[in-house]
Structures are given as C-alpha cells and as structure tokens.
Amino acid sequence: MSGASRPILDAVTFEVVEHAEQAIEGKLECDVIHCYGEIRPALVPQFRDVVEKLAARDGKRGAIGICLTTPGGQAEVVEKLVEVVRHHYGHVYFIVPRMAMSAGTIFCMAGDKIYMDYSSSLGPIDPQVPDREGKYLVPALGYLDKVAELVEKSRNDQLTPAEYVLFEKQDLAMLRFYEQARDLSITLLKQWLTKYKFKDWAVHRTTNPGVAVTEDDKVQRAEEIATLLSNNSHWHSHGRFIGMQTLREKIRLEIDDFGVDRDLQQSVRRYSDVLSDYLNRLGIPSYVYSRHTHG
Numbered sequence: 001m002s003g004a005s006r007p008i009l010d011a012v013t014f015e016v017v018e019h020a021e022q023a024i025e026g027k028l029e030c031d032v033i034h035c036y037g038e039i040r041p042a043l044v045p046q047f048r049d050v051v052e053k054l055a056a057r058d059g060k061r062g063a064i065g066i067c068l069t070t071p072g073g074q075a076e077v078v079e080k081l082v083e084v085v086r087h088h089y090g091h092v093y094f095i096v097p098r099m100a101m102s103a104g105t106i107f108c109m110a111g112d113k114i115y116m117d118y119s120s121s122l123g124p125i126d127p128q129v130p131d132r133e134g135k136y137l138v139p140a141l142g143y144l145d146k147v148a149e150l151v152e153k154s155r156n157d158q159l160t161p162a163e164y165v166l167f168e169k170q171d172l173a174m175l176r177f178y179e180q181a182r183d184l185s186i187t188l189l190k191q192w193l194t195k196y197k198f199k200d201w202a203v204h205r206t207t208n209p210g211v212a213v214t215e216d217d218k219v220q221r222a223e224e225i226a227t228l229l230s231n232n233s234h235w236h237s238h239g240r241f242i243g244m245q246t247l248r249e250k251i252r253l254e255i256d257d258f259g260v261d262r263d264l265q266q267s268v269r270r271y272s273d274v275l276s277d278y279l280n281r282l283g284i285p286s287y288v289y290s291r292h293t294h295g
Contacts, residue, residue: 013278018291020271027264028115030063030093031055034275037286039073039081039103046288048084053293055088063091066111067268069276072102072123075185082110082192092196095258096120097272099241105229106185110192112199115268117259121241125185125229147175186226193222197254206252225251 017034024032031054035047054060064085085092094100094111101123108114108122116122147170198218204211228234228251235242247253259265279287 013274014291014294017271017275017278017289018294020267020274021291023267024065024067024095024264024271025061027261027267028063028065028093028095029061030065030091031061031089031292032065032067032095032271032290034067034069034271034287034289036069036276036279036288037284039070039077039107040286041074041077043073043286043288044077044080044084046286047081050288050290050293051085051088054290057292062089063093063112064089065093065095065115066107067095067097067272068100068104068107069096069098069272070100070104070107072104075103075106075181075188078103078107078110079184079188081107082188086110095268096122097268098276099123101239102126103185105242106189106192109189109225110196112196113256114197114253115256115258116244116247117257117265117268118244121243122247123242124232124235124240125189125226126232182230186230189226189229190219190222193225194218198222221252225253 021032021034033050033054035043037043051064054064066085092111093113093115094108095115096108097117097120099121100108101121102125105122105125194215198213198221201213201218203209204213204217242251244255244257247255258268275287275289
C-alpha cells in the first residue's frame with residue numbers, strides 16, 4: 001500500500017465507524033465507546049481518558065454503551081474500569097457484537113443492560129492471571145482444578161510417580177494467588193448483579209410469579225449465576241462460547257436482543273467489525289474508541 005493510499009483508507013474506515021456509532025447512539029439513547037482487546041492494566045488509562053472526555057463534553061447523555069470485544073483478562077482491572085465508568089455515568093449498557101469472555105463476562109455483569117444477538121457470546125468466568133514471568137495470562141481455575149484432582153488422588157493412594165513430581169513442583173504462593181483471583185471474580189459478579197442488573201427487578205416472574213422480590217432474593221440469584229458461570233466441570237472449557245439463548249434459558253439472565261432491530265444489528269456489527277479488523281491489521285492489541293474523543 002502506498003503512503004498516499006493509507007490515509008485515504010484510514011479516513012474511509014473511520015467514516016464508516018463514526019456513522020455506525022452515531023446510529024447506535026440514536027437507537028439506544030446513550031453515549032457509545034468501543035473497548036477492544038485483553039483487559040490488562042495498560043487498558044485502564046486509555047479507558048479513563050476516553051470516558052472522561054466523553055462525559056465532559058456538551059451533549060453528554062445519562063447512559064453509556066460499551067461495545068465490548070475481548071478474550072478476557074484480569075478481574076482486578078475490570079474492577080477499576082467499573083469504578084471509572086460508574087463515576088461518570090449512572091446507567092451503563094454492554095453491547096457484545098462478537099464475544100466478551102472470562103473477565104469480559106464479569107465486566108458485563110456491572111451493566112444495567114446487556115445487549116447481544118444470536119451470534120454473540122459470553123464465557124465462563126475463569127479468571128486469567130499472569131504466569132510466573134508476567135508475560136502471558138493463564139486460566140486460574142484450570143490450575144486449581146488440576147491440583148484438586150491430584151489432592152484427591154493422593155488421598156486415595158492413586159497418585160502416580162509422574163503426578164507426584166508435578167504436584168511437588170507447584171508454587172503454593174501462586175496457587176493462593178489463583179484462589180484469590182477466583183474468589184474476587186465471584187465476589188464482583190455477585191456484587192454488581194445485585195446492585196446494577198437486578199436493581200429494577202421488583203416481582204418474580206418464573207418462580208413464585210407476582211411475589212415481590214427481596215434483597216435476599218437478588219443476592220441468592222446473583223450467587224446462583226456466579227456459581228454456575230464459574231463451574232468448570234459444567235462448561236468443560238475455559239474458552240466455551242455461551243450464547244444468548246443459553247444465558248436466558250439455563251442461567252436465567254435477562255439479555256436484550258439487538259438482533260430484533262435489523263438496523264441496530266447492522267450498525268453494531270459494522271461498528272465492531274470494521275474497527276476490530278482495522279486494529280487487527282495494524283497489530284494494535286487493545287484500543288478504546290469514541291468518535292467524540294478520536295483525533
């Protein structure tokens with residue numbers, strides 16, 4: 001590609017993205033940002049700066065829609081992102097055009113609404129934590145499940161010599177770190193579901209229809225959802241794609257289907273696909289975008 005054609009391509013790309021963002025804003029009546037990539041500490045200042053500028057401008061709306069595409073990340077970072085966005089906006093919507101896995105799923109549970117369509121996915125909340133060198137993120141529950149299996153084998157005198165060597169090499173401090181990451185993920189999910197997603201849940205609809213919902217009911221439902229989403233034996237894979245229908249029917253989580261509005265669906269996909277593909281081509285690992293703060 002020539003140097004002259006690259007700026008033209010960039011301009012066309014962002015013209016499409018900006019038009020799609022404007023359409024989503026009009027449909028959902030909220031400010032909109034696109035949050036892309038792994039949820040790592042480096043994402044926090046990007047996210048903060050975009051949200052601050054968006055919230056400080058004339059014409060700020062009372063709600064923000066976060067179009068989220070992520071393979072996951074660290075629960076501690078999610079907690080900070082939620083603190084940032086909730087400082088500036090009273091209502092937060094999550095829009096998932098493709099996937100928001102692991103820590104991305106936890107992030108979505110801090111929203112008042114979650115928008116998906118039939119092709120969107122959340123994932124099990126197996127928290128990802130840095131490895132010993134801090135270079136890569138590894139699923140914490142996978143390690144904990146394997147250690148639990150070895151402990152059970154040892155208890156029953158079924159541990160093989162090879163497994164004993166593996167067991168002996170485990171770093172107890174790292175295992176405790178994994179346990180803390182798991183516990184934090186579950187705690188945050190329960191806290192945010194109760195405070196935000198369930199805040200307008202006043203009457204039971206499936207069990208005890210018509211009966212008023214208590215605060216204890218909300219906490220209990222949040223705990224049920226957190227327990228199921230963090231159950232590796234149920235999902236069998238850290239990378240399992242959990243679709244909208246499964247979330248609605250098996251987990252009984254209320255999801256708004258943006259696919260029922262064809263124009264909204266096309267705008268969401270255009271917004272996500274064009275910007276995500278552009279970032280992939282440039283090798284940009286994470287990015288937070290709003291047309292109001294871009295440039």
